[in-house]
Amino acid sequence: SQTIHQWPATLVQPVGSPLSLECTVEGTSNPNLYWYRQAAGRGLQLLFYSVGIGQISSEVPQNLSASRPQDRQFILSSKKLLLSDSGFYLCAWSPGVAGRTQYFGPGTRLLVL
Amino acid sequence: AQTVTQSQPEMSVQEAETVTLSCTYDTSESDYYLFWYKQPPSRQMILVIRQEAYKQQNATENRFSVNFQKAAKSFSLKISDSQLGDAAMYFCAYNAGGTSYGKLTFGQGTILTVHP
Numbered sequence: 001s002q003t004i005h006q007w008p009a010t011l012v013q014p015v016g017s018p019l020s021l022e023c024t025v026e027g028t029s030n031p032n033l034y035w036y037r038q039a040a041g042r043g044l045q046l047l048f049y050s051v052g053i054g055q056i057s058s059e060v061p062q063n064l065s066a067s068r069p070q071d072r073q074f075i076l077s078s079k080k081l082l083l084s085d086s087g088f089y090l091c092a093w094s095p096g097v098a099g100r101t102q103y104f105g106p107g108t109r110l111l112v113l
Numbered sequence: 114a115q116t117v118t119q120s121q122p123e124m125s126v127q128e129a130e131t132v133t134l135s136c137t138y139d140t141s142e143s144d145y146y147l148f149w150y151k152q153p154p155s156r157q158m159i160l161v162i163r164q165e166a167y168k169q170q171n172a173t174e175n176r177f178s179v180n181f182q183k184a185a186k187s188f189s190l191k192i193s194d195s196q197l198g199d200a201a202m203y204f205c206a207y208n209a210g211g212t213s214y215g216k217l218t219f220g221q222g223t224i225l226t227v228h229p
Contacts, residue, residue, distance in 0.1 A: 034216070038156075044204070044219045059216075088156055100146045100208050102217055104158035 002027035006091050006105040013112055019064075019078040021108050023091030026072065031093040033074040034102060035066055038088040050074060051096065086112045115140045117207050119220035126195045127228050133180075134190045134223050136205030142166075144210030147181070147188045148217070153201040161203070164188065166210075192225075200227045 003026045013019060025031050032051050036044040046059045048066035056066050063082050067075045074091060088109055092102040116139045126132035138147070149161040164172045164181050171179050176196075180189045192199055205220040 043221045044158075044217075046216055049216060090158060092158075100210075101148065101160060101163055103160065104150075106155070106157045109156075 002093070002103065004091060004093055004103060004105040006089075006108050008108060009106065010109045011111070013081050013110065015083055015112055016080050019076070019081050019085070019110070021076040021089055021091075021110075023074040023076075023105055024072055025093045028072070028093070028095065030071060030096040032096055033068060034092040034094075035074065035076050036090040036092065038090060038107075039086075044090065048076070081112045083112050086110055115142075115207050115209060115218050117205055117218050117220040119205055119223050121223045122221075123224045123226070125226040125228060126192070128197060129194055131191060131193045132195055132225065134192075134203050134205075134225065136188045136190070136220055138186050138188065138205070138207050140186070140207065140209065142209050146208040146210070147179075148206040148208070149177070149179070149188075149190045150204045150206060150219075151199075151201045152204065152222070153198075158204070162190065195227050197227050197229060200225055 005024050034049045035047040037047055038044050048058055050056050050068045053068055064078050088107050090107045091105040094102045118137045145166045147164045151159045151161050162172050162174045162177050164179055171181050176193045178191045202222045202224050204222045206217045208217050
């Protein structure tokens with residue numbers, strides 16, 4: 001069966017510091033991968049998605065970037081965090097090509113002080 | 114652009130009773146998919162049920178069922194025999210067919226409280 005992992009689970013970072021959140025998927029190959037942000041416990045905003053290694057699409061301009069160095073690894077990064085980057089970050093995967101259902105990881109709580 | 118609207122910020126239900134959560138969406142596509150996700154206090158998103166637009170039959174998963182009205186662009190979730198563990202925030206989500214790469218558009222969510 002497929003499993004999706006995210007770490008760290010919680011992160012407290014000062015403004016201006018760098019960020020790296022990692023997401024990995026097990027038990028499948030060539031998945032579509034997604035990063036979402038959820039602010040204030042309401043609504044999820046799609047940040048990035050990837051359909052293959054090195055292929056990243058950005059949905060909204062922001063202080064963040066994403067990379068996919070391996071088939072089942074998706075990384076969310078920032079060079080300098082802003083207060084507004086605080087939130088709950090969720091990674092998700094769906095089967096490539098014909099898959100539509102997304103399956104979510106446990107999420108990372110990020111607090112920028 | 115597609116939009117998803119959940120008009121009920123909060124709902125409550127007595128244990129063992131039935132509750133219906135509303136969702137409407139706006140799209141010009143004919144091929145798409147609709148989902149309900151549950152987010153308990155742990156905040157992990159859990160798939161509850163999925164509906165393909167080309168299917169006329171409403172999806173069911175145990176105590177969870179949907180009322181899919183394609184012409185009205187409505188997709189409500191009915192929870193029967195509510196349990197304390199059903200308490201969570203519920204999100205309706207839309208995914209266009211074709212080459213949308215599975216991108217989901219979410220509603221703003223409905224907080225469901227279950228009273229013992």
